[in-house]
Amino acid sequence: MSTYVSKEISAELDAARIATLKKASRLRVQMGDKTYKVLRLWKDGFTVETESTPRLRGLVDIYDGARHLYQCLIIAADAEGPEMRYEFKRSTAHADTAPLDYARDPDAPIALLGPAE
Template sequence: MDSLPKDVQEGLQAAHMKAARKKAHMRVAVGDESFPVLEFREGGFALDRDDAPKLRGLVDLYAGENHLYQCLIVASEEDGPMMRYEFKRSTLAMDKPPLDFARDPDSPVALIPR
């Protein structure tokens, strides 16, 4: 790809990023803003460098409307047109508060009226 003219390389890179944004099914939310996640891996994720600011701190990761994780992140490196972020902490999002006691596995699930 080094043998191509610079404007052709930039055009190919822009087309690749546009396609990646279009097929992104995950997004990261910070306050009222959200950004499409172009690449997700075990230790972090990547966003379009031009669209996303240098994020740091607490963010929420979504797949569609499903809240997946609450993460503490730090920007790690620029990788071509992408900005990579690493997880310092990643916690599964829960739809109900965690219990502060151990539930007995033999306890009844519901009461049956007489």
């Protein structure tokens, strides 16, 4: 039995796999005011579709739907067929509040109430 697959069939299989990844993924990468679909995300990087995404470089933001996940400094690693792989030089998790420079007491009041009038 031969394991040879023609280029046309291989291209169709890649296109079907990319379409499935795009449909299943809620992740997107934003560079400036443009956003692109993230196909796969892991600890050290992510992939996007080569055809529909220009070469990205520099500071980008990664979102899951409307939720901001990371602000990242990226570099292009290599193309893996129809996917372009990027690696993080720096990845910072997004926080809704500014970091504290002191340890907060767990029994501290949440707010101070003024005198009753």
